[in-house]
């Protein structure tokens with residue numbers, strides 16, 4: 001999440017409500033392959049599926065924080081543009097200075113494939129409280145690398161050629177999603193229905209609270225959902241279902257939702273930025289080898305060699321048809337001996 005200055009624009013997140021306890025890893029330390037930090041990251045990916053990455057004090061991290069702040073500022077303006085106007089940008093290069101800035105920060109493209117995605121997410125309550133706008137990611141040849149470079153924690157799945165991390169010049173469902181949620185009347189509860197992210201990883205920037213998750217092992221009843229406190233200088237990362245699939249259930253994709261911001265923040269209009277990283281459309285979703293850590297399918301259990309695009313389509317179809325009820329997955333135990341070897 002952006003810096004403290006930015007947080008000071010809103011009433012404080014309350015101190016007297018139960019919150020989700022999330023691990024925090026240092027981006028700076030991960031960049032130099034610090035062993036203890038990498039181990040903590042691997043544990044967070046297995047046990048929580050959600051963790052904070054502290055971006056402060058690192059050159060690349062500070063750049064991401066600045067970009068996130070600019071995206072927040074621009075987000076307010078983007079939601080003022082009507083949908084038809086925005087759709088035109090997919091085909092015509094922007095000319096005004098605002099639009100050029102928007103293009104630079106969000107790296108909008110003018111190619112037909114870069115048409116803005118404007119969607120409404122499923123919402124359980126009436127009143128259409130949230131609006132969503134998304135932009136496909138930039139291509140490799142005309143922008144910088146993605147926010148988190150694909151480094152591996154010790155013991156994390158072996159990276160096969162071409163997967164699991166999406167390359168910037170290949171087609172994928174990766175998108176920058178901007179969410180705006182207006183204050184709702186008392187009694188209204190959910191802004192964004194409970195779900196898991198189907199991609200590989202999501203990088204979230206929040207200033208106002210509202211995101212809630214259901215801790216591991218907790219029964220899915222309202223009383224067990226916990227707010228996540230937005231932390232200045234940090235990004236919130238959560239793993240998606242693709243990571244569970246590739247890791248044979250070792251890594252965790254945790255269910256979450258967006259509810260009314262807590263306490264005094266309930267009167268705020270909430271903006272949030274989500275960078276949804278999806279696998280390259282053509283990569284295989286077959287689970288990885290994993291050198292003994294990842295359980296291999298036994299006879300008759302082989303999932304086949306489905307491509308990521310098709311895999312995603314099937315999952316979305318199941319969700320839409322109600323055949324798949326959202327729930328956390330993964331977080332499977334690794335035998336003690338194998339875990340030792342993994343490090």
Ligand SMILES: O=C(O)CCC(=O)C(=O)O
Nearest residue numbers: 177179206211258272274
């Ligand atoms: O707005 C948030 O904090 C979470 C959004 C989210 O879960 C999503 O975009 O998938």
Ligand SMILES: [Fe+2]
Nearest residue numbers: 195196197256
């Ligand atoms: Fe999500």
